[in-house]
Amino acid sequence: MLSLPQHMKLVPTADKSPSLEITYSGEVSELMHHSHGAFPESVYIYGETLALAIQHNIQPHILSIGLGLAYNEILSFCISEKMNIDISMTTFESEPFLRDSFFQWTQGHSENSPLYSSYDTILKMATDYYQVSISSVREQLKSAFGSKQLVMKNEFQFEAIKNEKFSVIFYDPFSNKASPDFWTESFLSSFLSHHADLSCIFSTYAATGILKRTLKANKFEVELRNGFGGKRHSTRAIRSSIS
Ligand SMILES: C[S@@+](CC[C@H](N)C(=O)[O-])C[C@H]1O[C@@H](n2cnc3c(N)ncnc32)[C@H](O)[C@@H]1O
Numbered sequence: 001m002l003s004l005p006q007h008m009k010l011v012p013t014a015d016k017s018p019s020l021e022i023t024y025s026g027e028v029s030e031l032m033h034h035s036h037g038a039f040p041e042s043v044y045i046y047g048e049t050l051a052l053a054i055q056h057n058i059q060p061h062i063l064s065i066g067l068g069l070a071y072n073e074i075l076s077f078c079i080s081e082k083m084n085i086d087i088s089m090t091t092f093e094s095e096p097f098l099r100d101s102f103f104q105w106t107q108g109h110s111e112n113s114p115l116y117s118s119y120d121t122i123l124k125m126a127t128d129y130y131q132v133s134i135s136s137v138r139e140q141l142k143s144a145f146g147s148k149q150l151v152m153k154n155e156f157q158f159e160a161i162k163n164e165k166f167s168v169i170f171y172d173p174f175s176n177k178a179s180p181d182f183w184t185e186s187f188l189s190s191f192l193s194h195h196a197d198l199s200c201i202f203s204t205y206a207a208t209g210i211l212k213r214t215l216k217a218n219k220f221e222v223e224l225r226n227g228f229g230g231k232r233h234s235t236r237a238i239r240s241s242i243s
Contacts, residue, residue: 004114005097013038017125018118020069022095022174030178032068034205036229039125041205042071044228046170049203049236050079050087053168058199060087063166065156065173065182067093069118070102072170073150074126077140081132087149090166094155103152106141156182158194165197171204188214196220199240207233 004010009021011031017039023029034041053060060080064072073091080087093099101113127134144150153160156173173182181187188211196202202215207224212235215222220237227234 002101002111002113005095008095008097010114010118011035015039016121018069018121020118022178024178028178030174032066032174033071034229034231038069038071039122039129041228042075043129045203045205045234046072046172047075047079049170049201050076050168051083053201054079054083054085056201058167058201060085060089060168061166061197062087062089062168062170063161063195064089064091064170067091067098067102067152068172069098069115069122071122071126072172073102074119074122074137074141075130077137077144078126078130078132081137081140082130088151089144089149090151090153090161090164092153092156092160096154099152099154103145106145108142158190161195163194165200166195167197167200169196169200169202171202171206175206176208183208183210185210185214189217192218192220196239200238202237202239203235205231205234207235211235 007023011019011021013019013033013035015037017037019031019033019038021029021031050060062076073089076087076089101115104113105116105119123134127137173179176183212222215237220239222235222237224233225236
């Protein structure tokens with residue numbers, strides 16, 4: 001059994017769905033999800049956004065920033081199964097351990113990672129929630145890497161996806177405290193102009209003035225949703241023909 005890297009700690013959230021805490025340079029540490037429930041938070045912020053895109057006839061070409069425990073990837077394949085629509089997804093993750101563990105788990109490899117039981121829990125919760133077959137979603141996830149329906153990349157870099165445009169963006173990096181680069185106006189502006197398709201839906205747990213301004217400057221209609229678990233706001237934004 002592999003062990004978790006020292007800077008990572010598994011933390012159960014209120015509904016027993018797992019989250020992961022990462023500590024950078026022994027100082028800044030951040031939990032990946034809201035302590036009130038990693039699963040319902042992921043459904044609310046990201047799952048509902050993908051379902052909305054599909055309802056608006058958007059072909060989901062998804063960009064996911066931050067694989068983490070892969071909630072958004074697992075939910076997306078459940079929604080694809082439920083709504084009977086093909087998806088394609090590119091996911092960035094800077095931690096090699098998280099990329100490797102998730103890939104090995106999807107392939108059913110026997111070398112045990114301490115994260116396998118977390119993925120199993122998330123898959124069970126997600127297939128129960130969307131009422132889809134656990135074995136079908138597992139099969140989809142297993143073949144998704146080979147068919148390039150799911151592409152996993154390292155640390156986010158513009159060059160890694162050239163000028164590829166995405167119709168659904170799950171913007172889930174750490175907060176400004178741990179990952180400040182993702183939240184500056186210049187980064188967000190380049191990100192949206194290079195990677196947001198004309199018809200695009202963008203969702204994140206965060207709600208900052210800079211984010212809202214930059215989305216508006218890029219012709220998105222911004223919806224300030226309630227935040228999850230008592231947070232004041234989260235942000236969803238829609239551009240073009242699906243608004
Ligand atoms: C809030 S967590 C994502 C949670 C995840 N979406 C889930 O479903 O569990 C943020 C993730 O971004 C990753 N990350 C941090 N810096 C990054 C970077 N520069 N490029 C890509 N991923 C990064 C972290 O390792 C962490 O896994």
